[in-house]
Amino acid sequence: MSDSSIKNMEQFAAISGISRPTVSKYFNDPDSVRRSSRERIEAAIEKYNYRPNIFAMNQNRALTKNIGIVVPLLSDPYFSEIARNLEQHCIDAGYRPTLFSAHGDSKHEVEVLDNLRSLKPAGVLLAPLGRASDQDVLEKFCADVPTLIFDSNVGECGIEFVGSDNFQFARDITNYLCRSGEPPCFFEMKTPANPNAHRRRQSYLAAMEEFGFEPQVISVEGEGWAFEEIGFRGAQDALLKKAFATNTVLCSNDRLAIGFLSACYVNGITVGHGEGCAIRVAGQDGHPLTRYTCPPLTTISHNYEAVSLQAAEALFAAIDGQKQPWKSTRIEGKLILRASA
Amino acid sequence: MSDSSIKNMEQFAAISGISRPTVSKYFNDPDSVRRSSRERIEAAIEKYNYRPNIFAMNQNRALTKNIGIVVPLLSDPYFSEIARNLEQHCIDAGYRPTLFSAHGDSKHEVEVLDNLRSLKPAGVLLAPLGRASDQDVLEKFCADVPTLIFDSNVGECGIEFVGSDNFQFARDITNYLCRSGEPPCFFEMKTPANPNAHRRRQSYLAAMEEFGFEPQVISVEGEGWAFEEIGFRGAQDALLKKAFATNTVLCSNDRLAIGFLSACYVNGITVGHGEGCAIRVAGQDGHPLTRYTCPPLTTISHNYEAVSLQAAEALFAAIDGQKQPWKSTRIEGKLILRASA
DNA sequence: CCCTATATTTTACGCGCGTAAAGTTTTTGT
DNA sequence: ACAAAAACTTTACGCGCGTAAAATATAGGG
Numbered sequence: 001m002s003d004s005s006i007k008n009m010e011q012f013a014a015i016s017g018i019s020r021p022t023v024s025k026y027f028n029d030p031d032s033v034r035r036s037s038r039e040r041i042e043a044a045i046e047k048y049n050y051r052p053n054i055f056a057m058n059q060n061r062a063l064t065k066n067i068g069i070v071v072p073l074l075s076d077p078y079f080s081e082i083a084r085n086l087e088q089h090c091i092d093a094g095y096r097p098t099l100f101s102a103h104g105d106s107k108h109e110v111e112v113l114d115n116l117r118s119l120k121p122a123g124v125l126l127a128p129l130g131r132a133s134d135q136d137v138l139e140k141f142c143a144d145v146p147t148l149i150f151d152s153n154v155g156e157c158g159i160e161f162v163g164s165d166n167f168q169f170a171r172d173i174t175n176y177l178c179r180s181g182e183p184p185c186f187f188e189m190k191t192p193a194n195p196n197a198h199r200r201r202q203s204y205l206a207a208m209e210e211f212g213f214e215p216q217v218i219s220v221e222g223e224g225w226a227f228e229e230i231g232f233r234g235a236q237d238a239l240l241k242k243a244f245a246t247n248t249v250l251c252s253n254d255r256l257a258i259g260f261l262s263a264c265y266v267n268g269i270t271v272g273h274g275e276g277c278a279i280r281v282a283g284q285d286g287h288p289l290t291r292y293t294c295p296p297l298t299t300i301s302h303n304y305e306a307v308s309l310q311a312a313e314a315l316f317a318a319i320d321g322q323k324q325p326w327k328s329t330r331i332e333g334k335l336i337l338r339a340s341a
Numbered sequence: 342m343s344d345s346s347i348k349n350m351e352q353f354a355a356i357s358g359i360s361r362p363t364v365s366k367y368f369n370d371p372d373s374v375r376r377s378s379r380e381r382i383e384a385a386i387e388k389y390n391y392r393p394n395i396f397a398m399n400q401n402r403a404l405t406k407n408i409g410i411v412v413p414l415l416s417d418p419y420f421s422e423i424a425r426n427l428e429q430h431c432i433d434a435g436y437r438p439t440l441f442s443a444h445g446d447s448k449h450e451v452e453v454l455d456n457l458r459s460l461k462p463a464g465v466l467l468a469p470l471g472r473a474s475d476q477d478v479l480e481k482f483c484a485d486v487p488t489l490i491f492d493s494n495v496g497e498c499g500i501e502f503v504g505s506d507n508f509q510f511a512r513d514i515t516n517y518l519c520r521s522g523e524p525p526c527f528f529e530m531k532t533p534a535n536p537n538a539h540r541r542r543q544s545y546l547a548a549m550e551e552f553g554f555e556p557q558v559i560s561v562e563g564e565g566w567a568f569e570e571i572g573f574r575g576a577q578d579a580l581l582k583k584a585f586a587t588n589t590v591l592c593s594n595d596r597l598a599i600g601f602l603s604a605c606y607v608n609g610i611t612v613g614h615g616e617g618c619a620i621r622v623a624g625q626d627g628h629p630l631t632r633y634t635c636p637p638l639t640t641i642s643h644n645y646e647a648v649s650l651q652a653a654e655a656l657f658a659a660i661d662g663q664k665q666p667w668k669s670t671r672i673e674g675k676l677i678l679r680a681s682a
Numbered sequence: 683c684c685c686t687a688t689a690t691t692t693t694a695c696g697c698g699c700g701t702a703a704a705g706t707t708t709t710t711g712t
Numbered sequence: 713a714c715a716a717a718a719a720c721t722t723t724a725c726g727c728g729c730g731t732a733a734a735a736t737a738t739a740g741g742g
Contacts, residue, residue, distance in 0.1 A: 008728050019691055024730065034690060034738090053459040055396040056728035060697040074440075075421040084416060084444070099415075099440070103425070118395040118698095228633045262633035266680075292569045292603035294635035339607075349698050360721050365700060375708080375720065397698035401727040459728095 006050050016044035027052050054096070058120055067095045067315070068116045068124040071151075072109070072193070073225055074101035076255075077288050078302065079127065082151070085308035086125055093316055095122065104193070104225045106132045113141045123315045126158070127151035130194040148315040150307065152194050156326050159318040162311040164302045165330035166196045169284050170203035170250070172335055173300045175211075177248050180341075181273060181280055183213040185244045187260060188252035189230055190219040197252050200284060204250060216245045231259025239267055248280040248341065254290050254299055257283030261293055261340070271295055272339050280341035286333065295339035306331045347391050357385035368393050395437070399461055408436045408656070409457045409465040411450070412492075413534070414566055415442035417596075418629050419643065420468065423492070426649035427466055434657055436463065445534075445566045447473045454482045464656045467499070468492035471535040489656040491648065493535050497667050500659040503652040505643045506671035507537045510625050511544035511591070513676055514641045516552075518589050521682075522614060522621055524554040526585045528601060529593035530571055531560040538593050541625060545591065557586045572600025580608055589621040589682065595631050595640055598624030602634050602681070612636055613680050621682035627674065636680035647672045 006012050013020040018037055026033045026041050033041070044050070058064040067090045071079040083099055090097035098119065102109035109129050116124060123146040128138060130152045141147060142157040149158040177184040186204045188197060201217060208215035220234025231251065238244065251257035260281055264271050269278045272295050283290060286301020310329055317324070347353050354361040359378055367374045367382050374382070385391070399405040408431045412420040424440055431438035439460065443450035450470050457465060464487040469479060471493045482488060483498040490499040518525040527545045529538060542558060549556035561575025572592065579585065592598035601622055605612050610619045613636050624631060627642020651670055658665070 010728080019693095020729080021693085021731075022691055025690090028730085032690095037690080051455055051458075053728055054456055055459050056400060056697095057730075059397060059400070059728075060730045062730080074415060075418065075425060077416065080416040080421065087444075099442075101440070103428075114392055115395055117392075118397075228630065232633060258630065258633050261635060262637065265635035266637075289569065289599065289630065292573060292599050294602060294606035296603065296607075351698080361699085362701075362723090363721065366720090369700085373719095378720080394698055397727095398700075400698075401700045403700080 006048050009050075009052055012044065012048065012050045015048065016040050024052075027057075061120070064120050064122050065095045066119050066121040067097045068100060068119060068121045068126075069097050070100045070102065070109070070112055070116070070124065070126045072102050072127060072129045073104045074099075076225065078285055079151075081288065081304055082127075082302075082308055085304055086312055089308060089312035093312070095316075102129055104129070106134055110134055110137050113137060116141075117145065121145060123148065123319045125150060125311055125315055128154050130154070130196075132193055146315065146318050148311055148318070150311045152196055153328065154195075158326075160314045160324070160326060161328040162307060162314060163196070163328075163330055164307060165332050166199035167203040167206075168330070169300045169333045170200040171207045172333070173250060173282055173284060173298075174204050174207035176298075176335060176337070177250060177280070177282060177341060178207070178211045178213065182246040182248045183208060183211065184248040184250035184280075184282065185216040185218060185246055186252070187218050187220070187231070187234070187238070187249050187256060189222055189227070189234075189256065191223065192252070193225070200252050214245070218243055227253065227255035228259040228262070231256035232263050233259075235260040235263035236267070239263060239269065244279075247278065249282070251281065251283045254283035254285040254287035254297065257281055257297055257299070257340075258287070258289070258293060261295075261297065265294070273298075273341050274339070282341040284333075286336060290336075290338070293340070298336065298338045298341035300333040300335050302333055303331050347389050350391075350393055353385065353389065353391045356389065357381050365393075368398075402461070404660075405461050405463050406436045407460050407462040408438045409441060409460060409462045409467075410438050411441045411443065411453055411457070411465065411467045413443050413450070413468060413470045414445045415440075417566065419626055420492075422629065422645055423468075423643075423649055426645055427653055430649060430653035434653070436657075443470055445470070447475055451475055451478050454478060457482075458486065462486060464489065464660045466491060466652055466656055469495050471495070471537075473534060487656070487659050489652055489659070491652045493537055494669065495536075497669075499667075501655045501665070501667060502669040503648060503655060504537070504669075504671060505648060506673050507540035508544040508547075509671070510641045510674045511541040512548045513674070514591060514623055514625060514639075515545050515548035517676060517678070518591060518621070518623060518682060519548070519552045519554065523587035523589045524549060524552065525589040525591035525621075525623070526557040526559060526587055527593070528559050528561070528572075528575070528579070528590050528597060530563055530568070530575075530597065532564065533593070534566070541593055555586070559584055568594065568596035569600040569603070572597035573604050574600075576601040576604035577608070580604060580610065585620075588619065590623070592622065592624045595624035595626040595628035595638065598622055598638055598640070598681075599628070599630070599634060602636075602638065606635070614639075614682055615680070623682040625674075627677060631677075631679070634681070639677065639679045639682035641674040641676050643674055644672050 009020050013023045069086050071083050087097045100112045127150050139157050147158040150162045153161045205215050218238050222230030271281050283297050283299040290297035290299050350361050354364045410427050412424050428438045441453045468491050480498050488499040491503045494502045546556050563571030612622050624638050624640040631638035631640050
């Protein structure tokens, strides 16, 4: 418990009366040293509170336990939630995760990937920015480092792709909306950052066709990641123009829907599936706050747990040397019926 | 642009026909080498796309440019927003920020701090968990590493404290609520993680006394960081019991308020300051989504920009060797009047 | 109790780079 | 054109630790 003036493993080994390599072995696997040594080391750790420098440790190690986790934007609840899950899975499996955000910007993404190489990661879990990503950089990175791409597919690179089944998302919720009331219009951003948005639109179109309804897509302007603001403005505009052919709107994602709900509110339009409601609104993603919107938002939620677990385990398997052909795993979401639709 | 087979600075220096130490100097400061050398190095970088290993770089450097940023929980929008700001300021000042989250858990916080030492940071910007933090560990860390504490004060440790003026927050919004309608009740968590919550309660009490109103504090049960859920349940309960003496509620923070609004909605209680509204609700923090709640939430917002700038610059000054006595800087928030109150 | 097989520890070197000190070249001033 | 100053390059060593190979200690068998 005393304040260790011990600066490195050399000194620590000397004080505990054991050779440095043995101490090194101990930290790598406590059971790999003799019991008597282990006890002396552990007593010394207790006494001096010494810990090896993790970066020096990884410097000359054949296989590190580092795993890099990269998401496009940490402030987006979907990514912060999935990142949280991934980190936990890594820790549980004995790895050391490090989290990076590309801050919604392609240049940052490239920089993160560059820095990641210095970490000598055993593997990387990467959710690319999508459309904006530098494809060449991603591919080269995947070629150099065992990488599992999740959330947003960017060609067959990396070990495997794991993400949500966006076709199923839009299909199932469109299906529900059609069966429970008027068919939905589709509300989306004109230039979404993420390719999943395209899948959702296409799936909506297909589902509507299957039902024999006329689809209607409202694409609103707006760049960047301020989806609520974009949804709000787009909805304001569209509501003013009475642009929606039916009384039901399916938003491309929950954050747009949150903006949409807000626009409805300020325009005095009551949202919900009940009597006296003017419009039904649904989202997609299972954003943590959709439970608390007014009204609570009907949505289709990512299976966060399954996506993150599948992604993590596929990466671990690859790190363990199990070679598999590239594949794409798409995990179904779960419809969450609430008052908004 | 070719795929560099270059593994280290040695090889890179050899290929570019320059000594390794000179290359090292170049990466440390391109202007510190002769122009002819610089051009040759830059040509080689272009050609082989070489970058030094950032962790090896910092290994034996007297002063690194690393800055650690630690927040209690990244999934909380307040922290992700402030962290984003801090990162940008670090980058702008030529530092290399690395972001860590304590995941709302004291043990993680200790671990993060341990790992941070390995980074040999020039400085650390630390928002402690608060009540749950291991005080001894924090103090020892501050003694070893130039650390600036922000958001939540934990005794006079570190270089300086920078945070919001929580007394002013609750005072000003209580003031506004008293002047614009019935005096507010105060809605809070019984056992908040963060000491700022206590300040806000006390400030509310003081402000009410000043106005000559009877204060009323409703403290709801709930552990952890699921504030919306805690707010929702607490509000459900309190509304059912008609626990509020007035028609106005000041929530201790915006996330509780979001849960509160949701509870009002499902109970058919209209929120707002207008005609026909049953209750007024206000929050505190300036959560990014409060603009889009229904109704939009009246709140008092942190001055994110000022807090992060002040914190960053104080740290930079300390890193540059400017010794100042410890002080505490509390930055005022800005009242944001919306429809909810 | 002695010898061999196995478990540990030592020795020695490497990872990728920073940096001080000493030697060399280039630039500057005149 | 020459000396002094400035810039640069070499040399040499260090950071904190991993790891293979050699040396040593421990355990098992008769």
